[in-house]
Amino acid sequence: ARRDDRDSIAMLKQATAEDLNVGNILSMDNISASYFPQQGWGKTEGRIQAGKHALVAGQEGPRTSHRGHLIQLNIDSPVYMPERYLQYHEVLEEVARQGGISGYGHAGYGGSSTLFGMILDVPFGLIKFLEIAQGGITGTDFWFTFLNLGYRIAPAAGTDYPYLDHPGAHRTYVHMADGYSVDSWFDGLEKGHAFVTNGPLLDVDVNGRGMGDELRVSRGETIKVSASALLSPDIDSLARIELISRGEVIATAQSGEDGAHLNLDYEMAMDASTWLVVRAVGRRDGPGTRIAAPTPLITAISAPIYVVVDGATRTWYKEAVPGIVA
Numbered sequence: 001a002r003r004d005d006r007d008s009i010a011m012l013k014q015a016t017a018e019d020l021n022v023g024n025i026l027s028m029d030n031i032s033a034s035y036f037p038q039q040g041w042g043k044t045e046g047r048i049q050a051g052k053h054a055l056v057a058g059q060e061g062p063r064t065s066h067r068g069h070l071i072q073l074n075i076d077s078p079v080y081m082p083e084r085y086l087q088y089h090e091v092l093e094e095v096a097r098q099g100g101i102s103g104y105g106h107a108g109y110g111g112s113s114t115l116f117g118m119i120l121d122v123p124f125g126l127i128k129f130l131e132i133a134q135g136g137i138t139g140t141d142f143w144f145t146f147l148n149l150g151y152r153i154a155p156a157a158g159t160d161y162p163y164l165d166h167p168g169a170h171r172t173y174v175h176m177a178d179g180y181s182v183d184s185w186f187d188g189l190e191k192g193h194a195f196v197t198n199g200p201l202l203d204v205d206v207n208g209r210g211m212g213d214e215l216r217v218s219r220g221e222t223i224k225v226s227a228s229a230l231l232s233p234d235i236d237s238l239a240r241i242e243l244i245s246r247g248e249v250i251a252t253a254q255s256g257e258d259g260a261h262l263n264l265d266y267e268m269a270m271d272a273s274t275w276l277v278v279r280a281v282g283r284r285d286g287p288g289t290r291i292a293a294p295t296p297l298i299t300a301i302s303a304p305i306y307v308v309v310d311g312a313t314r315t316w317y318k319e320a321v322p323g324i325v326a
Contacts (some may be wrong), residue, residue, distance in 0.1 A: 001038045001092055008039055008055065016053045018168035022185045023054065024158075029061035031085040034078070039102040042076045054182050060105060062088055067117030067119050068104055071131065071158075071291045074186045075100035088117060092126040101190045103129035103156055103297065108139030115142060122151050129189060133157035133196040138299040144247040145324055147275050147304060150316030152210065154192035156305050170198045175210065188212075197300035200231040200238065200280040210302040217270050219310050225251075227264045229280035229300065236282035238262045238299040244277045246317040259283075273312040275304040 002008055002025050007126035009122040015023040028035045037164050038057040046057035059072040062085055076098045080092045095102050105129040107114055121127050130143050132155050146153055157170035171193050192212025195202045205215040205226045207315045209215045238259035243251040243266055282298030
């Protein structure tokens with residue numbers, strides 16, 4: 001809850017101590033009530049900022065066991081319609097009208113309800129991100145599935161504070177070409193100029209393009225991927241860095257025992273459109289969590305770079321689509 005100046009100042013001190021440039025503080029609702037009230041909404045009343053550290057009011061809702069949990073960021077006001085609570089698309093449309101961005105929370109954990117919601121909502125183009133990193137887990141199955149169907153969705157991270165982790169345990173780093181501002185952060189997230197992490201830092205370049213960008217090439221043209229990862233030895237040492245295409249690891253670079261820095265360079269001739277992400281993985285298990293974590297590792301993963309061959313309309317994995325749909 002962020003009810004008044006006292007709450008806001010205390011939370012801003014937490015964000016500043018963790019060096020979080022944008023902290024999204026979410027109200028939470030279900031069909032019966034709304035919880036964690038915010039001091040205000042919109043770009044004036046909904047934000048508090050000190051230098052390059054800011055808190056922004058957002059919303060986690062609708063939340064159901066039928067369709068999963070939505071997250072609404074950078075909104076003018078919460079969208080709460082208990083009488084039509086399962087009509088997620090109406091909420092998504094209103095958030096888009098406000099200029100906010102929507103995504104699915106807890107998508108890294110799996111779960112049929114989140115998948116059912118995504119199946120219904122993703123095709124309409126209003127789901128901009130999936131929260132794939134949280135509580136020691138970086139889960140990519142749902143995200144990779146929708147990337148293979150040709151949809152372009154950014155990764156995001158969260159901590160579900162105060163339930164799972166302290167603020168900053170998982171982070172979304174967003175590239176802002178023109179310098180820091182809260183609005184630029186949200187714009188960069190929506191465009192996928194981002195990576196998520198609970199430790200490693202990432203840099204990726206594909207023929208001069210970065211995370212979230214599109215690269216257009218001709219069939220048979222060779223592209224060059226350059227990626228690097230950096231990890232503080234206070235956290236862990238790097239085990240490997242991987243290049244992933246269509247959900248499969250196609251190149252790996254291993255590190256030595258004291259892996260604080262790791263590079264991967266790879267060339268590939270393009271015969272079909274695809275998406276590429278880079279993942280860095282540490283050696284030890286990640287932070288503890290109350291949720292059984294399938295991959296509780298120190299991990300970072302980039303947003304995709306979309307490679308379009310001969311002007312194709314989709315960066316999908318065409319051969320896999322019938323099986324995914326079935």
